[in-house]
Amino acid sequence: MGPVPKRPCAPPAGWWGRGGARVDLSREFRDGAVVVRVSGDLDVQSADSFRRRVDGWMAEDCARLVLNLSKVTFLDSTGLGVLLGRIRKAEATGCRLAVVPPPGVARRLLDMAALGRAVPLFRSERSALDGEAQTHG
Amino acid sequence: MAESVEADGVGTADGNTMELVVPSLAVNAELCRAAVAVFAAGLPFTLAELEQLKVAVSEAVGNCALHAYGGEPGRVRLLAQLAAGAIVIEIQDWGRGISDVALARQPAYTTSHDPDHIGLGFAFMEQFTDALEVESAPGEGTLVRMRKRPSGQAAGAAWSG
Numbered sequence: 001m002g003p004v005p006k007r008p009c010a011p012p013a014g015w016w017g018r019g020g021a022r023v024d025l026s027r028e029f030r031d032g033a034v035v036v037r038v039s040g041d042l043d044v045q046s047a048d049s050f051r052r053r054v055d056g057w058m059a060e061d062c063a064r065l066v067l068n069l070s071k072v073t074f075l076d077s078t079g080l081g082v083l084l085g086r087i088r089k090a091e092a093t094g095c096r097l098a099v100v101p102p103p104g105v106a107r108r109l110l111d112m113a114a115l116g117r118a119v120p121l122f123r124s125e126r127s128a129l130d131g132e133a134q135t136h137g
Numbered sequence: 138m139a140e141s142v143e144a145d146g147v148g149t150a151d152g153n154t155m156e157l158v159v160p161s162l163a164v165n166a167e168l169c170r171a172a173v174a175v176f177a178a179g180l181p182f183t184l185a186e187l188e189q190l191k192v193a194v195s196e197a198v199g200n201c202a203l204h205a206y207g208g209e210p211g212r213v214r215l216l217a218q219l220a221a222g223a224i225v226i227e228i229q230d231w232g233r234g235i236s237d238v239a240l241a242r243q244p245a246y247t248t249s250h251d252p253d254h255i256g257l258g259f260a261f262m263e264q265f266t267d268a269l270e271v272e273s274a275p276g277e278g279t280l281v282r283m284r285k286r287p288s289g290q291a292a293g294a295a296w297s298g
Contacts, residue, residue, distance in 0.1 A: 022167065044199035045163040051253065074188075076166070076195045077257040078203075085253035105188040105265075112264070113257070 039071035042079035150179025189265035205232030
Protein backbone atom coordinates (compact mmCIF):
# COMPACT_ATOMS: atom_id res chain seq x y z
CA MET A 1 0.00 0.00 0.00
CA GLY A 2 2.99 2.33 0.41
CA PRO A 3 3.80 4.44 3.43
CA VAL A 4 1.54 7.06 4.92
CA PRO A 5 2.50 10.47 3.48
CA LYS A 6 4.50 12.42 6.02
CA ARG A 7 3.26 15.84 5.08
CA PRO A 8 2.19 18.08 7.92
CA CYS A 9 -1.51 18.33 7.27
CA ALA A 10 -3.08 18.03 10.71
CA PRO A 11 -5.95 20.46 11.17
CA PRO A 12 -6.42 22.47 14.38
CA ALA A 13 -7.35 20.55 17.52
CA GLY A 14 -11.06 19.92 17.85
CA TRP A 15 -11.64 20.07 14.13
CA TRP A 16 -11.92 16.34 13.54
CA GLY A 17 -15.39 15.14 12.82
CA ARG A 18 -16.86 18.60 12.71
CA GLY A 19 -19.33 18.62 9.85
CA GLY A 20 -20.13 21.70 7.86
CA ALA A 21 -23.42 22.41 6.21
CA ARG A 22 -23.17 23.14 2.52
CA VAL A 23 -26.85 22.71 2.01
CA ASP A 24 -29.42 25.45 2.52
CA LEU A 25 -32.89 24.62 3.78
CA SER A 26 -35.94 26.83 4.04
CA ARG A 27 -39.45 26.11 5.17
CA GLU A 28 -42.67 27.76 4.08
CA PHE A 29 -46.29 26.99 4.90
CA ARG A 30 -48.24 27.05 1.68
CA ASP A 31 -51.71 25.83 0.71
CA GLY A 32 -51.96 23.72 3.84
CA ALA A 33 -48.62 22.03 3.23
CA VAL A 34 -45.15 22.40 4.60
CA VAL A 35 -42.82 23.19 1.72
CA VAL A 36 -39.14 22.49 2.36
CA ARG A 37 -36.80 23.89 -0.27
CA VAL A 38 -33.33 22.42 -0.46
CA SER A 39 -30.44 23.99 -2.33
CA GLY A 40 -26.76 23.13 -2.58
CA ASP A 41 -24.95 19.84 -2.08
CA LEU A 42 -26.71 17.05 -0.20
CA ASP A 43 -23.80 14.76 0.51
CA VAL A 44 -21.69 12.98 3.11
CA GLN A 45 -20.84 16.38 4.58
CA SER A 46 -24.29 17.91 4.85
CA ALA A 47 -26.56 14.87 5.23
CA ASP A 48 -26.59 14.95 9.04
CA SER A 49 -27.62 18.59 9.32
CA PHE A 50 -30.25 18.02 6.63
CA ARG A 51 -31.62 15.06 8.58
CA ARG A 52 -31.72 16.94 11.88
CA ARG A 53 -33.53 19.96 10.50
CA VAL A 54 -36.05 18.09 8.37
CA ASP A 55 -36.81 15.68 11.23
CA GLY A 56 -37.35 18.68 13.53
CA TRP A 57 -39.80 20.18 11.06
CA MET A 58 -41.55 16.85 10.54
CA ALA A 59 -41.98 16.53 14.31
CA GLU A 60 -43.68 19.94 14.41
CA ASP A 61 -46.03 19.58 11.47
CA CYS A 62 -46.20 16.66 9.14
CA ALA A 63 -49.69 16.35 7.67
CA ARG A 64 -48.45 17.22 4.21
CA LEU A 65 -44.85 17.84 3.17
CA VAL A 66 -43.44 18.91 -0.18
CA LEU A 67 -39.71 18.35 -0.48
CA ASN A 68 -38.47 20.60 -3.27
CA LEU A 69 -35.06 19.35 -4.42
CA SER A 70 -34.99 21.26 -7.71
CA LYS A 71 -32.06 23.39 -6.53
CA VAL A 72 -29.97 20.47 -5.29
CA THR A 73 -26.66 20.73 -7.15
CA PHE A 74 -25.05 17.50 -5.97
CA LEU A 75 -26.22 14.25 -4.43
CA ASP A 76 -24.26 11.21 -3.27
CA SER A 77 -25.24 7.90 -1.66
CA THR A 78 -25.19 9.40 1.84
CA GLY A 79 -27.54 12.20 0.75
CA LEU A 80 -29.73 9.69 -1.04
CA GLY A 81 -29.80 7.55 2.10
CA VAL A 82 -31.17 10.34 4.28
CA LEU A 83 -33.76 11.14 1.61
CA LEU A 84 -34.92 7.52 1.64
CA GLY A 85 -34.91 7.63 5.43
CA ARG A 86 -37.21 10.67 5.45
CA ILE A 87 -39.58 8.86 3.07
CA ARG A 88 -39.71 5.88 5.46
CA LYS A 89 -40.31 8.26 8.33
CA ALA A 90 -43.13 10.01 6.49
CA GLU A 91 -44.77 6.65 5.80
CA ALA A 92 -44.41 5.62 9.44
CA THR A 93 -45.92 8.85 10.76
CA GLY A 94 -48.74 9.19 8.26
CA CYS A 95 -47.23 12.23 6.57
CA ARG A 96 -48.24 12.81 2.94
CA LEU A 97 -44.93 13.44 1.22
CA ALA A 98 -44.31 14.69 -2.30
CA VAL A 99 -40.91 15.27 -3.91
CA VAL A 100 -39.79 17.62 -6.67
CA PRO A 101 -36.62 15.87 -7.92
CA PRO A 102 -33.27 17.51 -8.65
CA PRO A 103 -31.91 17.83 -12.20
CA GLY A 104 -29.06 15.98 -13.88
CA VAL A 105 -27.02 13.21 -12.36
CA ALA A 106 -28.66 13.74 -8.96
CA ARG A 107 -31.98 12.80 -10.57
CA ARG A 108 -30.37 9.68 -11.99
CA LEU A 109 -29.33 8.62 -8.48
CA LEU A 110 -32.95 8.95 -7.36
CA ASP A 111 -34.05 6.79 -10.28
CA MET A 112 -31.36 4.17 -9.55
CA ALA A 113 -32.82 3.87 -6.05
CA ALA A 114 -36.35 3.68 -7.53
CA LEU A 115 -37.37 6.60 -5.34
CA GLY A 116 -40.36 7.22 -7.60
CA ARG A 117 -41.85 3.94 -6.42
CA ALA A 118 -41.70 5.02 -2.79
CA VAL A 119 -43.00 8.56 -3.13
CA PRO A 120 -44.82 10.63 -5.78
CA LEU A 121 -42.47 12.81 -7.88
CA PHE A 122 -43.64 16.09 -9.38
CA ARG A 123 -42.16 18.33 -12.02
CA SER A 124 -42.69 21.49 -9.99
CA GLU A 125 -43.60 22.71 -6.53
CA ARG A 126 -46.89 24.01 -7.92
CA SER A 127 -47.89 20.64 -9.34
CA ALA A 128 -46.83 18.95 -6.10
CA LEU A 129 -49.13 21.27 -4.15
CA ASP A 130 -51.92 20.63 -6.64
CA GLY A 131 -51.18 16.91 -6.44
CA GLU A 132 -51.13 16.39 -10.18
CA ALA A 133 -48.85 15.84 -13.17
CA GLN A 134 -46.34 13.36 -11.88
CA THR A 135 -43.13 13.31 -13.84
CA HIS A 136 -43.15 9.52 -14.03
CA GLY A 137 -42.51 6.33 -12.15
CA MET B 138 4.18 7.69 -6.90
CA ALA B 139 4.12 10.85 -9.00
CA GLU B 140 7.09 10.28 -11.31
CA SER B 141 5.48 11.61 -14.46
CA VAL B 142 4.83 15.12 -13.25
CA GLU B 143 5.71 16.72 -16.57
CA ALA B 144 2.93 17.08 -19.08
CA ASP B 145 3.66 15.82 -22.58
CA GLY B 146 3.97 19.25 -24.05
CA VAL B 147 2.50 22.69 -24.22
CA GLY B 148 -1.23 22.73 -24.87
CA THR B 149 -2.03 19.13 -24.03
CA ALA B 150 -3.29 17.78 -20.74
CA ASP B 151 -2.20 14.21 -21.46
CA GLY B 152 0.28 13.01 -18.86
CA ASN B 153 -0.87 15.59 -16.34
CA THR B 154 -0.96 14.34 -12.77
CA MET B 155 -2.37 15.60 -9.50
CA GLU B 156 -1.76 14.49 -5.95
CA LEU B 157 -3.73 15.71 -2.98
CA VAL B 158 -3.31 14.59 0.63
CA VAL B 159 -6.09 15.64 2.99
CA PRO B 160 -7.42 14.72 6.42
CA SER B 161 -10.06 12.01 6.29
CA LEU B 162 -13.02 14.32 6.78
CA ALA B 163 -16.40 14.57 5.09
CA VAL B 164 -15.66 18.19 4.15
CA ASN B 165 -12.88 16.91 1.91
CA ALA B 166 -15.28 14.90 -0.23
CA GLU B 167 -16.29 18.23 -1.72
CA LEU B 168 -12.70 19.42 -2.07
CA CYS B 169 -11.62 16.21 -3.80
CA ARG B 170 -14.54 16.00 -6.20
CA ALA B 171 -14.17 19.67 -7.15
CA ALA B 172 -10.43 19.21 -7.75
CA VAL B 173 -11.04 16.13 -9.89
CA ALA B 174 -13.74 17.86 -11.93
CA VAL B 175 -11.38 20.73 -12.78
CA PHE B 176 -8.49 18.34 -13.43
CA ALA B 177 -10.61 16.03 -15.61
CA ALA B 178 -11.73 18.96 -17.74
CA GLY B 179 -8.36 18.53 -19.49
CA LEU B 180 -10.12 15.73 -21.37
CA PRO B 181 -13.26 16.23 -23.47
CA PHE B 182 -15.73 14.98 -20.87
CA THR B 183 -19.30 16.21 -21.08
CA LEU B 184 -20.64 18.13 -18.10
CA ALA B 185 -22.76 15.12 -17.19
CA GLU B 186 -19.67 12.90 -17.25
CA LEU B 187 -17.82 15.34 -14.98
CA GLU B 188 -20.80 15.20 -12.61
CA GLN B 189 -20.60 11.40 -12.67
CA LEU B 190 -16.89 11.55 -11.81
CA LYS B 191 -17.72 13.86 -8.92
CA VAL B 192 -20.18 11.31 -7.52
CA ALA B 193 -17.63 8.49 -7.83
CA VAL B 194 -14.87 10.52 -6.10
CA SER B 195 -17.25 11.71 -3.41
CA GLU B 196 -18.26 8.14 -2.64
CA ALA B 197 -14.65 6.99 -2.29
CA VAL B 198 -13.57 9.92 -0.11
CA GLY B 199 -16.82 9.69 1.84
CA ASN B 200 -16.08 6.03 2.57
CA CYS B 201 -12.70 7.08 3.99
CA ALA B 202 -14.34 9.71 6.17
CA LEU B 203 -17.14 7.43 7.38
CA HIS B 204 -15.43 4.06 7.71
CA ALA B 205 -11.67 3.99 7.24
CA TYR B 206 -10.47 5.39 10.54
CA GLY B 207 -13.45 4.73 12.83
CA GLY B 208 -13.78 8.39 13.73
CA GLU B 209 -10.06 8.82 14.47
CA PRO B 210 -7.85 11.26 12.57
CA GLY B 211 -6.42 9.82 9.39
CA ARG B 212 -5.22 10.71 5.95
CA VAL B 213 -6.59 10.30 2.45
CA ARG B 214 -4.50 10.54 -0.68
CA LEU B 215 -6.05 11.38 -4.01
CA LEU B 216 -3.96 10.69 -7.07
CA ALA B 217 -5.23 11.51 -10.54
CA GLN B 218 -3.62 11.10 -13.92
CA LEU B 219 -4.63 11.83 -17.47
CA ALA B 220 -3.11 9.13 -19.64
CA ALA B 221 -3.94 7.90 -23.13
CA GLY B 222 -7.15 9.86 -23.25
CA ALA B 223 -8.57 8.59 -19.95
CA ILE B 224 -8.49 9.69 -16.34
CA VAL B 225 -7.23 7.33 -13.68
CA ILE B 226 -8.08 8.23 -10.09
CA GLU B 227 -6.70 6.56 -7.00
CA ILE B 228 -8.09 7.21 -3.55
CA GLN B 229 -6.13 5.64 -0.74
CA ASP B 230 -6.37 5.47 3.03
CA TRP B 231 -4.28 3.73 5.68
CA GLY B 232 -7.19 2.84 7.91
CA ARG B 233 -8.92 -0.33 9.02
CA GLY B 234 -9.25 -1.86 5.61
CA ILE B 235 -11.97 -4.13 4.28
CA SER B 236 -11.87 -7.84 5.14
CA ASP B 237 -14.11 -8.98 2.26
CA VAL B 238 -13.90 -6.61 -0.70
CA ALA B 239 -16.28 -8.65 -2.89
CA LEU B 240 -18.92 -8.51 -0.16
CA ALA B 241 -18.37 -4.79 0.47
CA ARG B 242 -18.89 -4.09 -3.23
CA GLN B 243 -22.32 -5.75 -3.22
CA PRO B 244 -25.08 -3.15 -3.64
CA ALA B 245 -26.87 -2.39 -0.36
CA TYR B 246 -24.13 -3.97 1.75
CA THR B 247 -23.09 -1.80 4.68
CA THR B 248 -21.31 -2.29 7.99
CA SER B 249 -23.08 0.76 9.39
CA HIS B 250 -25.86 0.54 11.98
CA ASP B 251 -27.35 3.80 10.74
CA PRO B 252 -30.53 2.81 8.83
CA ASP B 253 -29.93 5.76 6.50
CA HIS B 254 -26.63 4.31 5.29
CA ILE B 255 -27.79 2.48 2.18
CA GLY B 256 -24.51 0.92 1.08
CA LEU B 257 -24.54 2.13 -2.50
CA GLY B 258 -21.13 3.84 -2.46
CA PHE B 259 -19.25 1.19 -4.43
CA ALA B 260 -22.27 0.68 -6.70
CA PHE B 261 -22.17 4.36 -7.68
CA MET B 262 -18.39 4.28 -8.20
CA GLU B 263 -18.92 1.32 -10.49
CA GLN B 264 -21.89 2.85 -12.26
CA PHE B 265 -20.20 6.16 -13.04
CA THR B 266 -16.75 4.99 -14.12
CA ASP B 267 -15.53 2.51 -16.75
CA ALA B 268 -13.49 0.40 -14.35
CA LEU B 269 -13.24 0.07 -10.59
CA GLU B 270 -10.56 -1.80 -8.66
CA VAL B 271 -10.46 -2.08 -4.88
CA GLU B 272 -7.36 -3.28 -3.04
CA SER B 273 -7.65 -3.66 0.69
CA ALA B 274 -6.28 -5.56 3.64
CA PRO B 275 -7.49 -5.43 7.25
CA GLY B 276 -5.37 -3.02 9.26
CA GLU B 277 -3.50 -1.76 6.20
CA GLY B 278 -6.00 0.42 4.44
CA THR B 279 -7.82 0.60 1.15
CA LEU B 280 -6.94 1.72 -2.35
CA VAL B 281 -9.72 2.47 -4.81
CA ARG B 282 -8.71 2.88 -8.46
CA MET B 283 -11.16 4.18 -11.03
CA ARG B 284 -10.79 4.83 -14.73
CA LYS B 285 -13.04 6.80 -17.03
CA ARG B 286 -12.76 7.75 -20.67
CA PRO B 287 -14.76 10.53 -22.33
CA SER B 288 -17.64 9.20 -24.40
CA GLY B 289 -16.63 11.56 -27.20
CA GLN B 290 -19.96 13.32 -27.11
CA ALA B 291 -18.70 16.61 -25.71
CA ALA B 292 -19.55 19.53 -27.98
CA GLY B 293 -16.45 21.03 -29.52
CA ALA B 294 -14.25 18.21 -28.28
CA ALA B 295 -11.03 19.42 -29.85
CA TRP B 296 -8.52 17.43 -27.88
CA SER B 297 -7.50 14.30 -29.72
CA GLY B 298 -4.73 12.85 -27.59
